[in-house]
Amino acid sequence: MTQPCKACKEQIEQAATKCPRCQAYQHWYRNPRMVGWLWLPFLVFLFWTTGRVNDSPRFVDYKDKLIVSIVDENPAANGKARLLTARIGNRSDKTWKRPNFQIESLDGNDKVLSVEHISEYNVAVSPNSSALDTLSLRIVPAEPVAKRRVTLTEIDSNRF
Ligand SMILES: [Zn+2]
Incomplete structure (x- = not known):
């Protein structure tokens, strides 16, 4: 079973996570660069809570x-x-x-x-x-x- 690559449309294995021709990741969550962004909400939350602690009335x-x-x-x-x-x-x-x-x-x-x-x-x-x-x-x-x-x-x- 093959399917077209999401980037270059080359027919590649359906199970392939990365295109052998253009090296494009077929799922965003397989791409290490995208997975790095998953930390963002956590960091935002961290800054938000820290800000609240500092803002709390003394x-x-x-x-x-x-x-x-x-x-x-x-x-x-x-x-x-x-x-x-x-x-x-x-x-x-x-x-x-x-x-x-x-x-x-x-x-x-x-x-x-x-x-x-x-x-x-x-x-x-x-x-x-x-x-x-x-x-x-x-x-x-x-x-x-x-x-x-x-x-x-x-x-x-x-x-x-
Ligand atoms: Zn490709």
Whole structure:
């Protein structure tokens, strides 16, 4: 069985991938030069995702729009920990997740008695809204605590 070459019309074997006369490939996917282009969509995708990573909002640029405060404090059931209810206010049009808190306990003279860091993996805050989060404080200073100071040390933006 023969068929004409796609380039020079010479009758060649049907199974031939390359024409013996003009060297033309009979199927584009057999041509190594064409197969090289198959990488292109992958490369485009790679650049696209990398661009998105770099474009994603960073906490440092939105510090002023993410306000955290303590709205309630209760002793834990076991009496050892303190449960703080923190409100994260989001005044940006981005979604943020996985906040990291620093909680300082101070005495009446604003002396720092203890510092604790808490990461919350399941908390997300929608654009222009707020979320409540209960933080379990394990470090309870022996001295009487006059106030708590909570700050957001890091929070991730939600890209997708
Ligand atoms: Zn040919």
